[in-house]
Amino acid sequence: MSPPDTTSRSPYRGHMPALDGLRGLAIAVVMAFHYYLFDHHVAPLHWLYLGTRGGWLGVDLFFVLSGFLITGILLDQRAAMGPRGELALFRTFYVRRTLRIFPLYYATLAIVFGVPAWTPLFATESFDRLEGEQVWLWLYAVNWVNWWRGELVFVSDVFEANHFWSLAAEEQFYLVWPAVAVLLPRRAFFGTSLVIVLASFVAKAVLGPDEETLMLFRADGLVVGALLATVVRDEGLRPWIERAARPVLAIAICTLAGIAVLRGGLLHDDPWMARVGCSLAAIGCGALVLEAARAPASSALGRALRVPALAFLGRYSYGVYVIHWAFHPLFDRGFFAIAPREPTGFAAIDGLYVTLVKSAFAIGAAVLVHHAFEKRFLAWKDRVAPTRAEPAAAVRPG
Secondary structure, three states: OOOOOOOOOOOOOOOHHHHOOOHHHHHHHHHHHHHHHOOOOOOHHHHHHHHEEEEEEHHHHHHHHHHHEEEEEEEEHHHHHOOOHHHHHHHHHHHHHHHHHHHHHHHHHHHHHHHHHHHHHHOOHHHHHHOOOOOHHOOOOOOOOOOOOOOOOOOOOOEEEHHHHHHHHHHHHHHHHHHHHHOOOHHHHHHHHHHHHHHHHHHHHHHHHHHHOOOHHHHHHHHHHHHHHHHOOOOOOOOHHHHHHHHHHHHHHHHHHHHHHHHHHOOOOOHHHHHHHHHHHHHHHHHHHHHHHHOOOOOOHHHHHHOHHHHHHHOOOOHHHHHHHHHHHHHHHHHHOOOOOOOOOOHHHHHHHHHHHHHHHHHHHHHHHHHHHHHHHHHHHHHOOOOOOOOOOOOOOO
């Protein structure tokens, strides 16, 4: 058994600043989707609102980036460790991922569900209901529960956890994906990846938006990224995929723009998006990741993705994602109760104010938590699970 060939020298290694910017862009549009909820009858402002309704696609971009980066790391580590190094590779992967993902996630749950013991702020009926469902949060099963119940279960007037569905889907995927990427022979790996992408596409096309948070329904983005990570390490296939990336990206953008015009935006519960648009978006995000990964710093795309603000957001994107929606109900009850805003009469301006204030809170909290808490766990990664090769297209911890 052997992994896809990674012996050829690949340029997709080392830190790529443009991918930091791409992660920053992804979290920015997700925050806009969650925060900017104010429509307006004036056409340009109405289209601005509709544009933010497509911000949920930032999660799909995260999935593609994750598949691209993590599969690249696995393949490079496999090549460095050589035959019979699989057990050490799996141990390294899971230890490092645990130290990266679990501390903030479980600390959030521990604080939230420990707080009611010493403050009446959380003593609400809706939080009591959420507290009764917390076991599913600890088990990374948000997506399954929401699907099974047919409703958004993890919501209250002080804490919101439905956005954890994407973290759950990703962790479920990575329970099995390292074995697929490392152990399968080259042909079997490509075949399995294509079957997963096709199965995801067919499932969406047949069943529509009701199952959109299940892992299979979003696995296409993760696997598209993984396939790209594999192809760019093959000297024969790399030129082909690089030539195809720009036309594919253009087709995806034009098609999604057409759906937006015809359907009044890229709405996540629109059957067109659920059945066709999501899969097309995953492919388009794959082309965008490839273009960004190889974009020279002097190019228009390279300059755009190296804007310091985007790089900064990308660096803290995981913390921002966890915090920004989890605590927004509490922020509403706290900040806006202490400093109520006077409506201007212009929904677009009011929406911009709310978006900027909430975004500043989420980003500030993520930066603080990263330096006060997460860094201590990240420092252990190289101590207890050092890697043996330079990570492929590594993005600095977010």
